[in-house]
Amino acid sequence: MKDNFYIYLLVAAGVTYLIRALPMTLIRRNITNKYIRSFLHYVPYVTLAVMTFPAILTATASMISATVGFIVALLIAYFDGNLFKVAMGGCVAVFLVELFL
């Protein structure tokens, strides 16, 4: 297994890079079709929302701390929006809640 680790890696990393690089290098022009433009504009919001929820609820040691972390992060994001504060606020909330569990 050890001997062909690098071949496995070459295949995996190669496929992964091609997936990432093909559209970026092939689509050189701005797409003019209004629907495709809108679709691509919406993609990040949908993807990130789907990735965040409900996965965040099972990310920590307990669902209670995760829920509190989620709500705290949500509130900071809504009222402040600073990336670092939101991420750290969620972490600190989880940490504090788990001290008492």
Place this chain on the structure above:
Amino acid sequence: MNYKKRQENRTWFLKGMRHGVPIGLGYFAVAFTLGITAKNIGLTPLQSAFMSFTMHASAGEFAMMTVIAAGSGYMEMAITQLVINLRYLLMSCALSQKVSEKLKFSHRLAISYFITDEIFGISSTVDGKLNPWYSYGAACVASPGWVLGTFLGAVVGNILPSNVASAMSVALYGMFLAIIIPPARKNKVIAVLVLTSMAASALFTWLSKWIPLSSGMRILILTVVIAGIAAYVHPIEESGDNTNEG
């Protein structure tokens, strides 16, 4: 490159570095568990770090180790990676519209290397066009967190106190929220989009007992369907530049 352009790139690079800090911290925690898994299937710390450096993909790397541990073939490795990472294809399409038409080929190759969920997240939602140096700045802080986390995980196993690891594991999700919530506050369409996406994601996670989908496939399918419907129901009329949404 003239002076003004260079200053501008520098500003974007530094901004990217700042935004890369929470990503790097979150990466460190996630990569740590990746390193522990790598150790368990018999990879050396250097091999684990090299894997993380070349792939920058958590689900992809876990899948890779599963394939290796099962002793499956190269074809299966290729197909597994294709399925798990297909969402990057969509992200790459979206990002191709976020950069300037004139962006050089070399920059396109370089920026593609760093299309992770997180770096894509911050890159695709900057105001206006994306300067690639922003992504490079974020990557040069975040990527070491990823690679080093994997390395240390494979060297020492569990050294992080479990409550610290638990707390750090929400950093990446917090960051996603910081990206999507402020625009949702300003723009009703995006707010509805975000709520719908979360609800649909919860539904399909719950349904996974009956409809087994890998998380990568779930993300991909829901993104195509929901963003597709949103584009149809609420197309953005302005074809010039950007995003008054953000």
